[in-house]
Amino acid sequence: MKQDKKQKIVEAASKLFAEKGYEKASIKEIAKEAGITSGLVHYYFQNKEEVLSDVVLEASHQYTRDMQALKQAVPEGQLAESAMQATKDRVQKHPDWYRLRYELFAIGLRNPHFAEKVNQIIDNGQSGISNLLKPMMPNAEEKDVAAVAAILLACFDGLALQKMLNPDFDLDRAYLVLEKMAMSLQEEE
Amino acid sequence: MKQDKKQKIVEAASKLFAEKGYEKASIKEIAKEAGITSGLVHYYFQNKEEVLSDVVLEASHQYTRDMQALKQAVPEGQLAESAMQATKDRVQKHPDWYRLRYELFAIGLRNPHFAEKVNQIIDNGQSGISNLLKPMMPNAEEKDVAAVAAILLACFDGLALQKMLNPDFDLDRAYLVLEKMAMSLQEEE
DNA sequence: TCTTTTTGGTTGGTTGACCAATTTATTTTT
């Protein structure tokens, strides 16, 4: 029950942070979106920053959950291909997810107090990708696998950004080229 | 003279938008940073959004200028390598530049009114990279060159983000791997 | 009854927009 309302607040905040940005999303609005009053937000959270903290935490878990769900739903041979496809589809299906992501990136960059927390979101994604990558690069050093994961993650976010800012952007072709680049790396090892 | 003060406002706004974000950087503060009073900001700009517009415009020009300067300063053979190095160095030398960039990305994503303008910043970077790439991929279709440029740009931004959020991130290794990936693409064509 | 949850309204402070008045620069007239 308590968790219920708290969860609703985090969800409402995530949505509004993505839509209007952290600063412009007021606590009253968040409360309204969650179907409660503003006072209750302060009952569960000391201040707005604490709400943001929980939003960041939730965002970092979400990707891990999705990744593990995929891992269990798809045979190992097609895992890399499916992950790539799923990531590409996510741009169209959950633009708010990326909007929130970029909002949090910006907050992390300008607020050292949150940099570490926002970094967890990236780390989560990176280690998820690394796990998929390891079986495909058996001879590579762990650090190189991490580097490739970092690069792929950067591409996923960056290409999503370009597609969202410019609907004419050819996301499919970009992913085709990206796959080619990734594959070439595999053969070389 | 008129341009002098206007330019100062844009510079001050760029700095503060990068440091505190668009919403939290007040017009009074921007004016103070520029060494004037808030009323003058409204003399040159109708509202805060117009200031942001000019900041975006200036940001999109800056990269082009830097790119062209590099093109004239470095022999053609080392151009790709130098551009890569310069981009890597920029993370350490001008973190504010990336902070502003991500702030603008977030604004563009949540504000359709600015999406197109922010997209210009990306397009500028992309076409700059494309020009460097073309001589290296003579047999590739133009669309593929653009795709590679989009991927590289995404990597530059994403890796910079990771380095800034986490100083322990091994940027050098990531760039090493990235170069390897880019090179493999060249050989294949 | 006693505690937890929830409300609704208050408060001190900040902000963007706006403007009347003053100063500085430019042009015109003598």
Next chain:
DNA sequence: AAAAATAAATTGGTCAACCAACCAAAAAGA
């Protein structure tokens, strides 16, 4: 070239709107 007139630049402050934080009291639940 000095003086007068006009235009441009700049100030300082006002104002309504908004917000985060807070709290006393009501409602719900145990």
